[in-house]
Amino acid sequence: MLSVQDVARSYGRVAAVRGVSFEAPPGCVVGLLGPNGAGKSTTIRMITGFLPPDRGRVRVAGFDTVEQSAQARRRLGYLPESAPLYAEMSVRGYLDYRARLYELDRRERRSAVSASAERCRLGEVLHRRIGHLSKGYRQRVGLASAVLHDPEVIVLDEPSNGLDPTQVVEMRGLIVELGKTKTVLISSHILAEVERVCGRVVVMIRGEVRADGSPADLIGRTGGPGAYTVEVRAESEDPAGAVRAALVRVPGLTVVSAEARGAWVYARASGPSGEDAREAIARSLRTSGLLAREVSRERPTLEGVFMHLLESTPEGGPAARGLSGGGALGGGALGGGA
Structure with a gap:
């Protein structure tokens, strides 16, 4: 369960995030969308514990990311846009190293490495150096390291970035599989991919939530x-x-x-x-x-929703309250103004 409650964050006089709220239960894939400067990266940093919010709370599996940081991080898996891999290490060696950082004992490490490698289809490259792998395989290694400790919440930042069409399809399948039992949050600019894999979409513009609901629901109401x-x-x-x-x-x-x-x-x-x-x-x-x-x-698309919301937001001021709805996953949209 991921809960973001009225979080705000400023850099000096610049308000990057203004009172963002949403919840994501287990067994769902949620897409976080927005143009550059919308506050997505800052929101992700607050969710993953890299930045404390100026206001509000983030809870990962019930644990506050500030007051109970260690417990929250143990239940969180994070794949940044550029996965932090060591090119000179083998895939198995890297995953074992990451398992040590998660403080898994020897038996748990062996089991965790095997399970994550199988889940991310890395069996045939376990003994190869990471630097010799294709971009698609390196992304899989990054994803395997993010799910190594069997986290309840998984955050993926641009997971399909730089992948060829075949690798995109493979990554899509992995995300859908993870979303059957985990809470998965994806930040992506590839709207077609978000529409395919996400059961719910949260759209941020100028630091606020402008829309929250299932893709079909949002398309039906704002697809132009x-x-x-x-x-x-x-x-x-x-x-x-x-x-x-x-x-x-x-x-x-x-x-x-x-x-x-x-x-x-x-x-x-x-x-x-x-x-x-x-x-x-x-x-x-x-x-x-x-x-x-x-x-x-012509079939309306999520891109049409995104452009409609972007064009309907006044320049130079905070975003007006947008569309919200419970969507297919329940919980409703809690997003609003600052």
């Missing part, structure tokens, strides 16, 4: 207007005008363009993000005596 493409047979003197007239009769639909090209009219329209107007469009075209070859809707 739905975009539609329509292809209709041109069968009248003014085919583009006929298509435009049929589309404007659909409630909530705005015609962006309608152009006749040869035997077909190609039109684009937009409508409310939370609704699917394809059936209404098809009915209106049919009622108008028009033959539709295609009525399609």
Whole structure:
């Protein structure tokens, strides 16, 4: 269980984090998103115990990261963006070294190294030097060292950074597997990956939580207007005008363009993000005596949510309170202003 309660942190007069709150129960993967300067890195440093908050509390598995720092760190695994690896050491030697730092005895170390190597699929490179491994394998070694002591909470900072497509898929599988039993928090700029692996997303802008919920829920409420493409047979003197007239009769639909090209009219329209107007469009075209070859809707994405929130935040001031919701994982959004 990870609990972040009204944490704030400033650097001199610059408020990096302003009253951020969220909770993540076991068995979930939570994505922490935000543009550069949003306060993500400072929030992660407070969660992992590298920085104390000026205000508020962070609890890892019930232990306060300031007042009970040692207990909290024993239950936390952290993979920074640049994993702190020793190139001259073998994979097994490095993992054994990390196990010693976690104060595991000899029997526990042997078992922990074997288990983490198997979980991160490192068996075939255990005896190779880390410096001779590919970027993907080095990331796996970093992840294996983060889960070596079987922590309850795992924090991953840009885990797919620099990986090729095959390695990204492999890392995605490892994260999903860990998220079945652990609390996993991911900070990433790769929105498509976050959408694939995270059951919940927390969006930070200018040091505050602007949205908190499942990707599907956030996309449904803030993915921007739905975009539609329509292809209709041109069968009248003014085919583009006929298509435009049929589309404007659909409630909530705005015609962006309608152009006749040869035997077909190609039109684009937009409508409310939370609704699917394809059936209404098809009915209106049919009622108008028009033959539709295609009525399609572009799928909203997490990127659309992110850009909508970013563009709707006023320049030069704190972020306004954004979207929140319990999402699929419960707990609700506790985020708010400073």
